[in-house]
Structure formats: structure tokens, C-alpha cells
Amino acid sequence: MKKVLILFGSKSWKTKGPFSDLKYQSCYENLYSLASKNGVALYRASYQWYDHKNNIFKYAWTFKNGVWERASEIKPDLIYDKTSFRMETNLFKEKISENYPIINDPLFTSIADNKFITSLLFPEYSKRCYLLTSSADLKKSTALIKGTRIVLKPLSESGGKGVQIIHKKQLESILIKQPLLAQEFINSSNGIVGIMKGTHDLRTVFINNKLIYSYIRQPKKDSLLANLAQGGTMFIIKNNQLPKSIFPVFKKVASTFSQFENTVYTIDFMFDKSQKPWIIELNSMPGMYFPKEEEKCMEKTYLELIKLFKNA
Incomplete structure (x- = not known):
């Protein structure tokens, strides 16, 4: 069975379990269970648990038979990077990448997650x-x-x-x-014609340049920030509901990053008062959370991710 380690940021090994937020824990449990059924063993570890002298992860968490278990001395076949941008983290990832393939390629991550660079790469679609x-x-x-x-x-x-x-x-x-x-500032208060009204952003999620799903985020009351981490709400929309005006952007982004293989990323948009779409940012590490009512979309996304792991 192929071993894939999901790499996270700073974390103590002494905690009772790998998660502090139960809603995220539930989603990851679904991912790990689905991966196991499809021939992939998933592990979860902090970059701080990597022993570069012996080329192993000293500690890791895995999910088996409905329980999170501790594992040790893990040598994965593949790393899936979910770390935040930090200088210390990047130094560790450089050492890890000398011995293990990483999704996404660290160079891709450094480009896609840099808002200044992406604004220069896509000037016709960026403020x-x-x-x-x-x-x-x-x-x-x-x-x-x-x-x-x-x-x-x-x-x-x-x-x-x-x-x-x-x-x-x-x-x-x-x-x-x-x-x-x-x-x-982009005034998105007119919404997206035919889809929703009000201030928003639209996130589109891609695995290997394939559009997997899309969702609208709306800010909480008296806020202009729609991110879920800032208290915003989300609802998933069908890909065939998306405005045609953003499909040329998809092609441009895919073409620009065509030299990178095995990519996972998002493109976030806002639509101004004239319904012109603007890229807000790209993100190489989309969240894994899905609300309970979106189980079908969750399973579809996780299976695409597992397929990527198996073929990488």
C-alpha cells in the first residue's frame, strides 16, 4: 500500500490527538478511511518531526479502525504539503524534498501563493x-x-x-x-448575476488543472472579508452554473503553470459591479473542510486527491 504523509506546521507530539477542531477532524477521518479503501495509507506529521539525518519522520498520526493512532519511523512514498508559509518551514521542506517527492512542488507553491507574483503573471485579470x-x-x-x-x-x-x-x-x-x-478595493456588492446577490468571493478548486468544485463565500454581518476563517459562510455551486467569463482565466492559469505536474490549487474571484471577474488570489493548499450537507462533493474531491496520490 502506498504511503502518503500529509505535512503540517508546528505541532507538539504530546497532544492527545492531531486535531483541536472536531469538524476538521471529521473530514480528515473521511479522507483517511476513503484512502485506505483505495490502496493509500495516509499519515499526518509536523515538519518538526522530520529527522533529516536518518531521512525519516520520527512521529506521525494515522487513522485506523475508527481511531487515531500514533506511528513512528515513517518513510513515505510521497509528501502532500499543507504547511503555511514560514521561513523555518521552507528550510525544512528543502531538506525533505531532497529525499521525497512533494505535492505541490515547492517552487509552484512559492509562486502561486505569492500575491504580488501572481498579479504580475495575470495582469489582465488582476487589479x-x-x-x-x-x-x-x-x-x-x-x-x-x-x-x-x-x-x-x-x-x-x-x-x-x-x-x-x-x-x-x-x-x-x-x-x-x-x-x-x-x-x-473591488466592490462586489452586486453579487454574481444568476447565482447570488451581495458581497462575495468565488473559490474554484483544481486538481491537476481539472475543475473539481466551486463555492461562494459570503462575509459575516458588517464584514467585507468572506474567508471561512474570518467567519464567512459558504455554499457550493455546480460547475455548469459558473459564469462563462471565468473560463478563459482557467485556461490561462493552466497554461502558465503547465510545466508543473501533480498540482492542487484554487483560484479565487470577485465580480465587480459590471460583472467583470477579478482574480483575488491563488492558493496552493485548499482547505479540506466540507459541511455535512456536501458529503457527495466531499467524496468526489477526496477521490480525485487520492487518484493524484496513487498516480504521482
């Missing part, structure tokens, strides 16, 4: 980003960005972390402590 390293940069970019509001965001974070939507009159109070991006 221009301005790189800020000082208050002077912020002042210059503000004069060039249309509208009364401006979006400030980190280069590589996901889940809406660090994103600020600021009125230009408030920018004098902003301190630039790390590199940030400034971008024009």
Missing part, C-alpha cells in the same frame, strides 16, 4: 498590486489607486490573515512593519 516596504511607498501608491478605499494584505498569507480594507483618510495611522501589498 494592480503595489509593493510597500515603507510609509513613503504607501503614500505614493495611494495616489495611484482609484476609489476611496484601499486593500492592504501580506504577500503570502491565506484565510484572510492580515487583510485590511482601509479608507484612504485613515492611511496616515498605518505603520508598515513588513512588506505589504496595496490594491484597489
Whole structure:
């Protein structure tokens, strides 16, 4: 049976179990059970548990017979990377990649998850980003960005972390402590014609450039950030409901990254008042969570992922 290790961030081995959030635990239990039925043994480990001298993972969690079990001295056939962008994490991944194949390729991840780079790769579908390293940069970019509001965001974070939507009159109070991006605010309050009304973003999920599923995220009351991690809600839509205007974007992204094999990524969109789609970001590590009412979509996605693991 092929061994695939799902690589995560910093984590203590002394915890009672691998998860603190039961809803995510339930989804992963479904994934591990489905993988086992299809000839793939899944393991879960922190990058900190990798012993580069002996080329093994000292510890890992696995799910068998309805129970999470501890495992040791794991030598997987493949790594599925689910770590967040951190300098320390990247150094560990470099060492791991010398001995194990990784999905996604770390180079692909570094490109796709960098919002500044992707804005340059897809300028016709992206609002221009301005790189800020000082208050002077912020002042210059503000004069060039249309509208009364401006979006400030980190280069590589996901889940809406660090994103600020600021009125230009408030920018004098902003301190630039790390590199940030400034971008024009997109007013998505008209929704997506024929699908939904109101502020939103649309996430489309791909495995090996194949569109697997799509869902709308809407922000909680009095918020403009639709990410689930920020309290937003989601509902899945059928692929045949998607606006035709985003399909050329799919082709462009697939073509741009065609030299990379075995890819998993998302493209997030907002539609402005004229219904033009704009890329908000790409994400090389889509979440694994599905609500209970979307079990069919969950199983379809997990089976595609398992197929990728088996063929990689």
C-alpha cells in the first residue's frame, strides 16, 4: 500500500490527538478511511518531526479502525504539503524534498501563493498590486489607486490573515512593519448575476488543472472579508452554473503553470459591479473542510486527491 504523509506546521507530539477542531477532524477521518479503501495509507506529521539525518519522520498520526493512532519511523512514498508559509518551514521542506517527492512542488507553491507574483503573471485579470516596504511607498501608491478605499494584505498569507480594507483618510495611522501589498478595493456588492446577490468571493478548486468544485463565500454581518476563517459562510455551486467569463482565466492559469505536474490549487474571484471577474488570489493548499450537507462533493474531491496520490 502506498504511503502518503500529509505535512503540517508546528505541532507538539504530546497532544492527545492531531486535531483541536472536531469538524476538521471529521473530514480528515473521511479522507483517511476513503484512502485506505483505495490502496493509500495516509499519515499526518509536523515538519518538526522530520529527522533529516536518518531521512525519516520520527512521529506521525494515522487513522485506523475508527481511531487515531500514533506511528513512528515513517518513510513515505510521497509528501502532500499543507504547511503555511514560514521561513523555518521552507528550510525544512528543502531538506525533505531532497529525499521525497512533494505535492505541490515547492517552487509552484512559492509562486502561486505569492500575491504580488501572481498579479504580475495575470495582469489582465488582476487589479494592480503595489509593493510597500515603507510609509513613503504607501503614500505614493495611494495616489495611484482609484476609489476611496484601499486593500492592504501580506504577500503570502491565506484565510484572510492580515487583510485590511482601509479608507484612504485613515492611511496616515498605518505603520508598515513588513512588506505589504496595496490594491484597489473591488466592490462586489452586486453579487454574481444568476447565482447570488451581495458581497462575495468565488473559490474554484483544481486538481491537476481539472475543475473539481466551486463555492461562494459570503462575509459575516458588517464584514467585507468572506474567508471561512474570518467567519464567512459558504455554499457550493455546480460547475455548469459558473459564469462563462471565468473560463478563459482557467485556461490561462493552466497554461502558465503547465510545466508543473501533480498540482492542487484554487483560484479565487470577485465580480465587480459590471460583472467583470477579478482574480483575488491563488492558493496552493485548499482547505479540506466540507459541511455535512456536501458529503457527495466531499467524496468526489477526496477521490480525485487520492487518484493524484496513487498516480504521482
